[in-house]
Amino acid sequence: MSVTTNIQRLKATLPPQVRLIAVSKFQPVGKLQEAYQAGQRIFGENRALEMRDKHEQLPEDIQWHFIGHLQRNKIKYIVPFVAMIHSVDSPELLEDIDRAAAKAGRTVSCLLQLHIARETTKFGFSPREALDYLAGGDWRRLEHIRLCGMMGMASFTNDREQVLGEFRQLKQCFDTAKENWFAADENFCELSGGMSDDYPLAIQCGSTMVRIGTAIFGSRPVNP
Numbered sequence: 001m002s003v004t005t006n007i008q009r010l011k012a013t014l015p016p017q018v019r020l021i022a023v024s025k026f027q028p029v030g031k032l033q034e035a036y037q038a039g040q041r042i043f044g045e046n047r048a049l050e051m052r053d054k055h056e057q058l059p060e061d062i063q064w065h066f067i068g069h070l071q072r073n074k075i076k077y078i079v080p081f082v083a084m085i086h087s088v089d090s091p092e093l094l095e096d097i098d099r100a101a102a103k104a105g106r107t108v109s110c111l112l113q114l115h116i117a118r119e120t121t122k123f124g125f126s127p128r129e130a131l132d133y134l135a136g137g138d139w140r141r142l143e144h145i146r147l148c149g150m151m152g153m154a155s156f157t158n159d160r161e162q163v164l165g166e167f168r169q170l171k172q173c174f175d176t177a178k179e180n181w182f183a184a185d186e187n188f189c190e191l192s193g194g195m196s197d198d199y200p201l202a203i204q205c206g207s208t209m210v211r212i213g214t215a216i217f218g219s220r221p222v223n224p
C-alpha cells in the first residue's frame, strides 16, 4: 500500500475527535512529502536533531510533535518550533522546557507521559507520581508550559485485555487530573495513546491522538 492510500484509509476510519499523528521517525524526507501531499499536517518524531533537520526541509504549516525521550541538552533544538511534546517524563524536564520556551518567547504544549506498560524500559511517571506532581502545584509557575493532557504506551503484547486495562488506567488518571486541577482549563483535553497495532483499543478507551508509523509508512529503515 502507498503512503497516500494508508493515510486516506486511516482518516476514513478514525472518529472525528481523534487526530492522526504520522510517526515519521527514521523515514526519509521523501516519505514525509508523500504524506504531506496526501493532506497530512501532523508528524511525530522521537529524535530532536532529526526533527529539527526535517522541519528545515519541509513546509512551514506542518505541526511537529515530539514523542520520544527528550534529552535535556537537546530541548533547545526543538523548542522554537515544536507544536507539542508528548513525552514529558519528569518534573525536571518540564522545568527545563519552560526555561527554554521562555528564552524562545514561546509557550509549549506538553503532555505528561505515563508509564502504563508492564515493560520496565519505558520512561514516564506512574499514575500515582503524575497525580502527586499535579497535586504539588509546582507546575503552576511554569508560565511557558501549556499542559494539555497525558500520553502512554501500552505493553507490546497480543493480550487485548492487558492492553485495554492499561489504556483504561491512562484514561482514568487523565480524568482524575482533569477533575481536580483542569476542570476549567479547556487546553487540558488530550489523551495520546495508540500505535499501529493497538490504536483501535486506545480509541475505545478515550484516546484523542493516535501515533501511527508503520501502518502509514511501512517498516522503518534500520535505526540510523
Ligand SMILES: *Cc1c(COP(=O)(O)O)cnc(C)c1O
Residues within 6 Å of the ligand: 023, 025, 046, 067, 068, 153, 194, 195, 196, 197, 211, 212, 213, 214, 215
Ligand atoms: C515509534 C513510535 C510510535 C509508532 O509506532 P508504530 O508501531 O510504527 O505505529 C508511536 N509512539 C511512539 C512513542 C513511538 O516511539
